[in-house]
Amino acid sequence: MISSTLSAFADRITIPARRRSGPLTFNAGRTKTELLAGLTVALALVPEAVAFAFVAGVEPLVGLYAAFIVGLITALIGGRPGMISGATGALAVVMVALVALHGVEYLFATVVLMGILQILAGVFRLGKFIRLVPHPVMLGFVNGLAIVIGLAQLTQFQTAPAPPTDHPGPFNMLNGTWMEMPQLLLMLGLVGLTMLIIWGTPKITKAIPAPLAGIGIVAALVIGFGIDVPSVGDMSSIAGGLPQFHVPMVPLNVETFEIILPYAVILAAIGLIESLLTLNLVGEIKEERGGASQECVAQGVANTVTGFFGGMGGCAMIGQSMINVKSGGRTRLSGISAALFLLAFILFASPVIEMIPLAALVGVMFMVVIGTFAWHSVKIMARIPKLDAGVIILVTVVTVWHDLAVAVVVGVIVSALAYAWNASRRIDAHTEETDDIKIYKLEGPLFFGSAEGFSELFTIKDDPDTVIVDFADSRVVDQSALQAIEAIAAKYEAAGKTLQLRHLTRDCHQLLTNAGQLMVDSDDDPDYGLAVDYGVRLGRLGGGH
Numbered sequence: 001m002i003s004s005t006l007s008a009f010a011d012r013i014t015i016p017a018r019r020r021s022g023p024l025t026f027n028a029g030r031t032k033t034e035l036l037a038g039l040t041v042a043l044a045l046v047p048e049a050v051a052f053a054f055v056a057g058v059e060p061l062v063g064l065y066a067a068f069i070v071g072l073i074t075a076l077i078g079g080r081p082g083m084i085s086g087a088t089g090a091l092a093v094v095m096v097a098l099v100a101l102h103g104v105e106y107l108f109a110t111v112v113l114m115g116i117l118q119i120l121a122g123v124f125r126l127g128k129f130i131r132l133v134p135h136p137v138m139l140g141f142v143n144g145l146a147i148v149i150g151l152a153q154l155t156q157f158q159t160a161p162a163p164p165t166d167h168p169g170p171f172n173m174l175n176g177t178w179m180e181m182p183q184l185l186l187m188l189g190l191v192g193l194t195m196l197i198i199w200g201t202p203k204i205t206k207a208i209p210a211p212l213a214g215i216g217i218v219a220a221l222v223i224g225f226g227i228d229v230p231s232v233g234d235m236s237s238i239a240g241g242l243p244q245f246h247v248p249m250v251p252l253n254v255e256t257f258e259i260i261l262p263y264a265v266i267l268a269a270i271g272l273i274e275s276l277l278t279l280n281l282v283g284e285i286k287e288e289r290g291g292a293s294q295e296c297v298a299q300g301v302a303n304t305v306t307g308f309f310g311g312m313g314g315c316a317m318i319g320q321s322m323i324n325v326k327s328g329g330r331t332r333l334s335g336i337s338a339a340l341f342l343l344a345f346i347l348f349a350s351p352v353i354e355m356i357p358l359a360a361l362v363g364v365m366f367m368v369v370i371g372t373f374a375w376h377s378v379k380i381m382a383r384i385p386k387l388d389a390g391v392i393i394l395v396t397v398v399t400v401w402h403d404l405a406v407a408v409v410v411g412v413i414v415s416a417l418a419y420a421w422n423a424s425r426r427i428d429a430h431t432e433e434t435d436d437i438k439i440y441k442l443e444g445p446l447f448f449g450s451a452e453g454f455s456e457l458f459t460i461k462d463d464p465d466t467v468i469v470d471f472a473d474s475r476v477v478d479q480s481a482l483q484a485i486e487a488i489a490a491k492y493e494a495a496g497k498t499l500q501l502r503h504l505t506r507d508c509h510q511l512l513t514n515a516g517q518l519m520v521d522s523d524d525d526p527d528y529g530l531a532v533d534y535g536v537r538l539g540r541l542g543g544g545h
Contacts, residue, residue, distance in 0.1 A: 026331075033209075037329030038337030040212040040364075041084055041320050045071070045342055046353060047361050048086070048320070050235050051152065055092040056312055057099040058107065060236040061346070063087040065243045066311030068342050073302035074316070075335025079127075079291025080279045082329050084320035084338060085302065087312055089152060090270050090404050095312060098263050106260060109248035111313035113264035115304030118272055119297055127292030130276040136388040137411035139377040140395025141277050142318070144407060146373040147400050149319045153365050156230065156358045157187055187229055187359050194218045194363025209327030211364045218360040232361075233354030240346045243309040270405040271315035275299050277408070278316040285325055319368045326371065387418045424449030427474075429457045438463050439502075441470040448480035455488055465497050468533060472503040476511055485512075489536035500533040 045067050053063030067086035074085040099107050121127065133141075155161060160177035179187060194214040201210035222229060232238070250256050279295050282288075295316075303313045324334050345353045381389045391411050398407035426444035433439070446454055458467075469485075476482065485501070492499040504512065516537060 026333075030331075031333070033328040034331055034333040035337050036209050036212055037324050037327035037334040038339075039341050040209045040215070040327045041324050041329070041334070041338040042341035042345065043215055043353070043356065044211070044323055044361055044364055045084075045086055045320060045338065046232055046238060046345060046356075047156075047235060047358060048317075049342075050232075050238065051155070052087045052089050052092040053312060054236075055089060056095040056107070058095075058104050058312055060238065061240045062104070062310060062312045064238060064240070064342065064346055065309060066306050066314045068339050068346070069243065069306045069309055069311050070299075070302040070314040071335060071342065072339035073305060074295075074298045075332050075339060076298075077294070077301065078298040078332075078335075079293070079295030080282050080286075080288065081332045082286060082321070082325055082334065083275075083278060083282050083295075083316050084324050084335055085275065085299070085314055085316045086320065087314045088271075088274065088317055089148065090274055091267055091313060091315060093403065094263065094266055094270065098260075102259060105249045106256075107312060108246070108307045108310065109250045109256065110260040110263045110267065110307075111303050111311070112248065112307035113260055114267045114271065114313060115300045115302070115307060117264060117268040118300030118303060120300070121268070121272060122293045122296030122298075122300060125293045127272070127276055127296045130273075130280065130292055133277065133280075133408060133412060134388075134391070134415045136384075136391040137395050137408060137415060138277065138280065139374045140392045140411055141399060141404065141408060142281065142372060142374050143377060143392070144396040144399025145274075145318050145404065146369045147396070149365060149372070150369040151400075153362045153369075156362050157184060183229065186227065190218055190222065190227075190229060190357060190359035191363040191366065193221075194360045195367050198364065198367050211323055211327055211367070214363055214367075215356065215360045218363070219356045222357040222359075223355055227357075230358045231354060232356050232358060235358070237350065238346055238353060239350035242343075242347070243311065245308055246310050247308065266405070267313065270403060271299055271303070271313070272296055273405050273408050274318070275316035277404075278318045278321055281318065282321055282325060286330065318372060319365060322368050322372050323364065326368075387414075391415055391418075420447075420449040423447070424453060426450070427453045427457070433464070436464050437466045437468060439468045439470055441472065442474035444473075445475045445477050446481040446484065447477035451480045451484040454481075454484050458488055458491075460491050460495050460497070463492075463497060466500070467492060467497060468500045468502050470502045471505070471508060475505065476508040482512065485536060486538060490538050493538060499536055501536065502533050504534065 046064070049063040049067040050060045051063075053060045056063070064087075070085045070087070074083065075081075078085070095107055095110075098110060154174065155176065158176040158178050163175070178184060197214040197217055198210040201208075201213045221227070222231075250260075275295055276292055279291060283291075299315060306313050320338075324338070327334075329335070377392055381392075391414055394414065395407045395411040398410055423445055424447075427446065427450035428443045429440045430443070431438060431440055440457060442454075442457075444450060476485070489499045501512070512534075
């Protein structure tokens, strides 16, 4: 009952997929929508960037500069217009150990190397491997990240953070010092009011983004009535100048490289996984495809530049991207304007921005959490295979307790092993027999998982002198399959009998030819109109020994 209610609520506040017959036409209305969406995102970026800077153990401006530079560059050349990038918590939790052990200059050097690795990933088109992420893993990623975003907001209800611990968990932040009850209730009330305004604004007008309306109205009430609640300025001052070019002050030697390389690899992997999954999520909403390799290059360029301008690096932000899309941002203008508005806040408008109550921004992020969480995944748990349901839960839990990269890798591995196990049980054969020939008609793929089952299909002692294995409904997939074919052929040869292969598809034919197993009297590929039988040459993979 609760999940269905929240699902219905999420459906009402989530932007539906928008079918596009062509590129958007820019006019006054579209430009206004994009600029207001960018302004909304910029306002929500400020406390996020400051908070993540604190997590990483660096100055607030290091996080704000990263949000500006990464956001601007990825908006200009990223793979999906409408995505928002900046400093993120997923990266910050990895950076904190590096900063604590070696200092912030090593962080800047690591971010530069991280960017170079991401550029290489884009150049070699490694982004396409995001297609290997199954849908249950995507659902777990979305749900886990929504929970992480929600938990991150709880620190705004505390007057002192949780003490540091050697093994911090996602709920360690609950051990902080909470506000006294009157102020806590006031804070919660303002958060609830913000959420109510965001929910109700689209029913009244669509002239301005609902999150911007929520921030503006609640900020006006707090400032106008002098309500004593925490504001952005209570976290830290955001005033500063333009980011300055700065070569990381670290020794250029092998020792430095050995220090920063492991962190750079981890950060690059986490950044690309989160960015590419966000790219897919935004692509589903906008009904757009492609752009993975371009996004890898954009993230790499952004982080390389950020490292030389004193920023902590970043990646795509699913929460801010959802705010942007929900506010109507569909083009690069919204992301560009968000970055420029953020820079304007730093340079000129810090006194005004620092007056905004944190309750308003927390309300916006809670609405993002509700809209981001895949509530339908809860409803379909009983309808989908138990293994897929388990993968959704597993990825969600690992995302919350550890980090996104590990969660996605674990989810993909479990899904792949499950597929291999299921496929291994599908190898079967129907037989046809005459006086001197027996035909085994295989069904199911022949690969490492089904190789043992394949060998058990044959009754070598009882078979006639000539045996044909028909691959019309099967495929030879990998080296284990080649090994299994050679092994069974060797057994038939030892029994004085002949094994032949029939109906090999072109890819299977090529695989066996490359292995040197086929005894072919001509150079012709298999012709689907003819039943060409091939002998098996032994001793190529050790199957005859």
